[in-house]
Amino acid sequence: MCNNLITPKVASPDMNVICFDLEGPLSPQDNAYEVASLVPNGDAIFETLSRYDDLLALAGRHNYEPGDTLALIVPFLLAHGISEDDITRVSSHARIVGGAKDLIARLLSHGWDVHIISTSYEQHAHRIGAALGVKRDHIACTKFEIEKLREKLTEDDITRIRSLEEAILSTNDEDVMFQKLDDFYFDELKNTALGDVFSQVRVVGGARKVAALEAIAAASSKTPRELIAIGDSITDSAMLGCVRDAGGTAIAFNGNEYAVPYANIGLAGTDIGLVWEFAEAHARGDPIELARTFEHEYRDDPRVDCLVGADADKIEAVIDTHKRFRKIVRGDAAKLG
Template sequence: MICFDLEGPLSPQDNAYEVMSLSEKGRLVFEALSEYDDFLALENRPGYEPGDTLKLIVPFLNYYGISEEDIGRVSEGAVLVSGMKDTVEQLRKMGQRVRIISTSYEQHAHSVGRQLGVDSGDIASTRLVLGELTFDSDVREGLRQIEKKILDEGRSSDVTAMLDELYFGSGLFQQIGVEVVGGQRKVDALLRFAAEVGEDISSVVAIGDSITDYKMLREVSGAGGLAIAFNANKYCLPYADVAVATLDGRAVLPIIEAFKSGGRGGALQKAAELESDPAELESGYGYLLEMEIRPVYSVIAENKDLKEILA
């Protein structure tokens, strides 16, 4: 079984960012909330998981009058990472089950899944029904004040204090009632998918790129499976067995093929071969393994450049 994160490995669109950008002021608000999300995740705030940005923005989506239809409409413009549709097809020909485990809202995850031919039942993502959510005047006033502060100052210490009070001081975070599939919830989804088909985690490949994926990569690697960091950032890289920096999703295929035929040792050996002689592939690729020995920051920089090209 091959479990993909969606945003990054499969499609470059940051759907929540694009949806928030439907409001003139939403782009800056989203950027501030995304930084706040990193702060909460690194602080290990109880009950908070990486990727819960998609929960934090829900009151703002309501405040801006953004609908589920808007989310789906924005998603229709999402493109796939080059070569990824062919990659999924090749994996199926190899007899591999393909699953998507994403923090993205269902509307976006299912839209990208349709492009790839992945059934909705094989996708774990964040369920959001905006029509069921209402927020009182006090919350809306708090949102207005935070928006103004963000526009004036960016994510300052004052903004952080205001966000803490709104979401956690007043209990709004729990009241929102949206469970984002990130962090440990990605692990839970992967374990559920594996159990449904009776597959041991040691035969699973997990592919991710960000802080929302590190627990999933750690779980799979720790069980003897293969964890691949795909154009990944510094929060994800240390938990992977192999890192791939590429403009073409097909770069993961030789690594996965080697894993399926020769286990993790085979995958690492193949990565070493590709690292020393990437010319055998159709395009230029960068591979990284033995991350505890080699410095990762040059690869992070390379991956950052690739993300900018893909954006």
């Protein structure tokens, strides 16, 4: 079962610990986006909800976390009969990022405690984790009991959801659309049989990723200072910032404008394998020094940037480079926050 609120097994305090985001650093597929695309016009609906998600997260809406798009999309998946088998089938087409499988194998063979902390639905996170050799009890992800939720849906609920769907596709003014979404998710939906979707589907993003990381650290008698965290998007910014601010190693891999400013090392490219060098440096206690050295050696694919003390111009230049590789590696998913 997916560790939605992770209670990891106690690990040896002598083990080094590394925590990966899944979608981006390990697999390029945005599984929820691909699943939503099974619905007619689902890609357009998901992209609107993703922008709405960014707005809510950046505004600091109470009890809302980046990545809760995976909760926002649930009513539409239910209304269109999307099943657990559909999620698994879409996941089966997901690729692994270049170098990821060898990297994980190398880390595990050298005694590293490898974890995945992901917004992904459990059906996808567990499949990718298995392909990489990461055990289920080392994966914190989003529990999604889609068949149980479907049982709650009434015909009136489906009519209401379809009406909102039509509004999303026909409304050009995003301010007007976002107000309709506010009314639906924070008022109307709570009065349906489905109820509060945010309590039904607790997405592991933002502060919930930090909570998972802190639980992993505590189980190893460590603090975030002693961990490596790797992420690429708005759902990872709090986790990266937590580790960076504690003095740990926070790596943005093909990160966007929400992730890069919270990392102390930037790694861009089509292959994630160079993380091994930073893992060894982290174990020695000099990952930032290595980043400063690699910044002169790796300027193409991969490209390394030391982000400690970086000014706004450097951050902007790094983001531009990361976005270019993000598009190469992730395709359409690169445009999502």
